[in-house]
Every structure is written in C-alpha cells, then in structure tokens.
Amino acid sequence: MIDCLGEAKAHLQQAIQLRRYFHMHPEPSKHEFQTAAYIKKYLEDLGLQVQITYGGDLPSVVAVIPGAQKRRTIALRADMDALHITEKNDIPYKSTVPGVMHACGHDCHCATLMETAAILVKHQSELQGNVKLMFEPAEEDIGGAQFMIKNGVLDDADAVVGMHCENRFPVGTVYTCPGEMEAASDRLIIKIMGKSAHGAMPHLGIDAMTMACHFILAVQTMMAREKDAFQSAIITFGTIQGGTARNIVCDEVVINGIIRSLNGETREFLNQRIKGLLAGITAAFGGSYELERQKSNPALYSNPQLTEFFNQAAGEVIGMENVGRLPHAFMGCDSFAYYAQEKPSVFFFLGTGNEEMKESLHSCNFNIDENSMVIGMAAYIAVVQQYLAQ
Numbered sequence: 001m002i003d004c005l006g007e008a009k010a011h012l013q014q015a016i017q018l019r020r021y022f023h024m025h026p027e028p029s030k031h032e033f034q035t036a037a038y039i040k041k042y043l044e045d046l047g048l049q050v051q052i053t054y055g056g057d058l059p060s061v062v063a064v065i066p067g068a069q070k071r072r073t074i075a076l077r078a079d080m081d082a083l084h085i086t087e088k089n090d091i092p093y094k095s096t097v098p099g100v101m102h103a104c105g106h107d108c109h110c111a112t113l114m115e116t117a118a119i120l121v122k123h124q125s126e127l128q129g130n131v132k133l134m135f136e137p138a139e140e141d142i143g144g145a146q147f148m149i150k151n152g153v154l155d156d157a158d159a160v161v162g163m164h165c166e167n168r169f170p171v172g173t174v175y176t177c178p179g180e181m182e183a184a185s186d187r188l189i190i191k192i193m194g195k196s197a198h199g200a201m202p203h204l205g206i207d208a209m210t211m212a213c214h215f216i217l218a219v220q221t222m223m224a225r226e227k228d229a230f231q232s233a234i235i236t237f238g239t240i241q242g243g244t245a246r247n248i249v250c251d252e253v254v255i256n257g258i259i260r261s262l263n264g265e266t267r268e269f270l271n272q273r274i275k276g277l278l279a280g281i282t283a284a285f286g287g288s289y290e291l292e293r294q295k296s297n298p299a300l301y302s303n304p305q306l307t308e309f310f311n312q313a314a315g316e317v318i319g320m321e322n323v324g325r326l327p328h329a330f331m332g333c334d335s336f337a338y339y340a341q342e343k344p345s346v347f348f349f350l351g352t353g354n355e356e357m358k359e360s361l362h363s364c365n366f367n368i369d370e371n372s373m374v375i376g377m378a379a380y381i382a383v384v385q386q387y388l389a390q
Contacts, residue, residue, distance in 0.1 A: 002126060002385055004317045007119045008377035015115040015373045018042075020093035022107035026082030026100045029141030033059045035080045035110070039135050042114055046121045054134075054148040061135035062153060065120050067127030067388060074387050075132040075157040075343075076116065076380055077336060078109040079139035088364040103366045105165035108352065110135065112163070112376040119381060129388035132157055136335065143297055143335030149342055159306060160345040161383055162336040163376060167358055169324065169351030171372045174314055174379055176348045177326035178307040182300035183232075183260035184267055185333040188274065189292040190215075192242075192282060196251035205249035206287045209242055212253040214285075216240075218277045226273065233261040233270060234331055260331045262299050300337035303344040310346045313386045314379040322375075332361075346383075350376045 027035050036059035040050045048063040059080070064073070087094055087101035095101040102108075117133050134153060137144040154160070169175055192212050197205025216237055227233060235257060242253030259274075261267040271293060278289045315323045326349075339345050352368035359365045 002119070002123050002381055004378040004381040004385070005374070007381065008374045011115040011119060011377060012371070012374050014118070015111045015377065016370045018114055019107050019111035019370060019373070022110055023102050024093050024096050026095050026097050026102045026107070028084055028100055029081040029138040030058055032080040032137045035059070036061050036135065036137070039080070039110060039114060043117060043133065046118055048117070048121070054151045054153045055137050055144055056147050056151060058137040058144050058147060060137055060144060060148055063117070063133045065117065065124060065127070065131040065133070067129045067131070068125050069128045070130060072129035072158045072388055073132055073156050074129065074384055075134055075154065075160045076113055076384070077134040077136060077160060077162040077339060078113040079106045079136045079335070080110055081106060081138055081140050083140060083362060085362070085364050089367055091367065101364070103363060104140065104361050105352065105366070105368060106139070108165045108368055108373060109163065112373045113380070115373070116377045116380040119377065120384065127385070127388055131384055139335045143338060145335040145338035149338055154339065154342050157343055159387060160339040160343050161310070161380065162339070162345070162347050163350050164334065164347070165352040165368055165372065166349040167353035167360065167368065169349060170353055171351055171369045172318065172375060173322045173324055173351035174318070174348045174375060175324040175326055175351070176302060176307050176311055176346065177329060178302055178304035180262045180299055180329045181302040181347055182329060182334050182337065183262055183331045184299040184337070185296040186259040186267065186271060187294035187296055188255070188257040188259065189294070190255040190257070190278065191290040192253045192255070192287060193289065194249070194251050194285070194287040197249040199247035199249060202249050205251070206285060207249050208253045208287060209250040211282055211285050211287050212240060212242065212255060214281050215277060216255070218281060219274065222273050222277065227270065228266065231263050231266040232329065232331065233259065233266050235259050235270065260333065262329055264299070297333045297335050298337045298341055300334055300347060301340050302347050303340070306344045306346040309387065310348065310383050313382040317378050317382045318375055348379065
C-alpha cells in the first residue's frame with residue numbers, strides 16, 4: 001500500500017516549485033502552449049509516453065501510467081489556463097505576464113496532478129490498473145474538455161476524478177456534493193435596436209436605453225414570479241453598453257449576461273422566456289432585437305456512488321472529519337461537467353484557505369495556502385489506489 005500522506009508531504013516542495021513556475025508564467029485560454037510543453041517534458045522525464053493531439057488545435061497533454069494489471073483505467077484531470085486579470089499580489093512569484101494571472105488556481109491543479117503522477121510512477125508495480133492524466137486547455141473559455149472527449153480521450157476510461165481549489169474551505173479539507181454539484185451556463189449577447197433622435201425631441205426616436213431597462217427589470221420579475229422557486233437558477237447581466245452622447249436618444253444597446261441553472265428543463269424555460277420578453281418589449285416600443293445564445297458547460301453531476309467511494313478513500317488518509325459534504329450545489333460552472341456526462345465522475349473542492357488566504361476565485365488578489373497540495377495529492381492517490389484495487 002502506498003503511504004499516501006507521507007509521499008505527498010515528501011513531494012510538497014516540488015509541487016510548490018511547479019505551482020510558482022506556472023503562476024509566474026500564466027497563459028490565457030487557447031494559448032497554453034508553453035504550459036503544455038512544460039508539462040509534457042515533465043511527464044516524459046518520468047518515463048511516460050505523452051499525447052498532445054486530443055485537444056485538436058488547442059494545446060493539451062495526456063499520458064497514461066500503466067499499472068501492473070490492466071483491469072481498469074481511472075482518469076485524473078487538471079485545467080491549464082489563466083485569466084485576463086492583472087495581478088495585485090506583492091509576492092516573489094507574481095505573474096510576469098501583463099494582464100494575465102492564475103486567479104482561479106489552475107496552477108495549483110496542474111502542479112498537484114504532476115506531482116501525483118510522480119508518486120504513482122514510483123509505485124507502478126502496485127497499481128492494479130491504469131491511470132490516465134489529462135491536462136485540459138481553455139476551461140475558462142470554450143471548455144477544452146468537449147474537444148478532448150470528441151477526440152477519444154475517455155474511450156478507455158472507466159471513471160474520472162477532478163478537483164478545484166477553494167479558499168472558502170480551510171487547508172486540510174476536501175468537500176464533495178453527490179448529484180448536481182455545479183451549474184450549467186448559457187452566455188447571452190443581446191442587441192436592442194431603436195432609432196436615434198435629438199434629446200429635445202424624443203418622440204422622433206425609439207429609445208433603446210429605455211427598452212433595455214424595461215427588459216432587465218422584466219427578467220428579474222420573471223425570475224421571481226415565473227421560475228419554479230424549487231429550481232435553482234441565476235441570471236446575471238454584467239455589462240450594458242449604449243449611447244453616444246447625453247443629448248441623443250440611444251439607438252442601440254448591447255447587453256452581456258449569463259444564465260446559470262442546475263436543471264435542464266429550467267435552463268430551456270429561462271432561455272425561451274428571455275426571448276419572449278425581448279420580443280414583447282421591443283415590439284411594444286417599436287424597436288427590434290438580436291439575441292445570441294452561447295450554450296456553454298452543462299450542469300456538473302458528481303456520481304453519488306463514486307462520490308461516496310471518494311469520501312471513504314480520502315477519509316481514511318486525511319481523516320473523515322476533514323471530508324466535508326456541501327449542503328447544496330454551487331452555482332459556479334466547470335467544464336469538468338463534460339467528462340461527467342460521459343463517464344462516472346467525482347469532483348471535489350480542495351480547501352486552500354487560511355487566515356491570510358481568503359480572496360475568492362477570479363480576484364486580482366487571489367492566492368492559496370500551498371500546503372493544501374499535500375491533501376490534493378493524498379486524496380488523488382488514495383482514490384486511485386482503492387478504485388483500481390476493486
């Protein structure tokens with residue numbers, strides 16, 4: 001049996017070095033070529049054969065650790081991309097790329113999985129099955145998972161495990177949620193068109209700004225009065241742009257928003273109601289609209305049986321008191337959901353917070369307690385070892 005916690009502690013310093021390298025050299029979605037090259041070389045130096053074609057034109061890295069027996073294959077996934085955010089942390093390993101930083105912890109995900117691989121390679125003779133390592137591009141953008149799946153990355157996988165760091169939870173803990181765990185997302189790009197006119201003669205124009213205001217308020221009313229109160233969903237309009245001068249009736253407004261939902265039926269209901277509200281409001285004022293729905297990640301479903309299996313395996317290593325269960329789903333989104341649609345999967349949050357590390361994901365001051373990677377490695381190794389031994 002592998003000493004999961006002991007091995008993880010022994011590899012912590014190397015994991016920290018890897019994480020800090022990635023943190024200093026972040027690459028945004030669809031441009032993770034140097035990150036992928038670094039990971040590829042690292043895995044090849046471990047003696048593994050590496051494939052880089054599963055992402056198509058996107059950079060990706062996939063390798064298999066063959067076990068002593070070939071009964072099963074369990075896949076572990078990490079995402080590689082950073083965000084278009086300017087880092088404000090004053091740290092020695094601050095991002096060296098202007099306007100780009102690892103504000104979502106993907107540097108931690110990569111480093112944790114790479115050192116997990118280093119440990120498992122040392123114990124290949126003890127593995128009763130194969131371990132597939134998947135490093136995914138563009139999670140924050142178009143979801144590289146869907147392209148990797150299309151190209152067959154899961155064809156030989158029996159189960160998939162993934163994680164995400166989370167400062168809401170303290171170092172030393174992991175958290176899971178069986179069933180619906182994270183939301184599906186739909187990005188909305190809405191253009192409302194009217195007619196410009198002099199501000200002193202508004203009757204000669206059609207005010208797109210007024211139509212936009214009516215629409216946004218109508219959506220919130222719809223959410224309060226038409227959506228099933230027992231179905232979780234959020235609609236956020238994050239940007240609204242329109243107008244050219246204070247004394248000109250606005251002729252065009254562009255609104256960007258996102259729908260997050262857990263239930264497929266609710267997801268479609270909300271999209272149809274938004275279309276209906278746009279049609280009704282713009283017609284009433286004599287305007288028109290264009291609506292682009294960019295259907296993104298599906299809802300993330302964490303297989304209940306595999307989740308409980310993970311909880312028990314991790315609990316034996318880090319203590320059951322450190323394995324938390326979320327009371328309800330989290331309304332964030334993750335492209336890991338694509339894997340979970342295809343194979344039994346479990347997703348877990350890795351506690352990375354402490355008294356100083358409290359900033360939320362996607363913050364310009366986001367940082368983690370790097371000691372947390374010990375727990376991430378140990379949890380990965382524990383579930384791999386026990387799943388393959390079944």
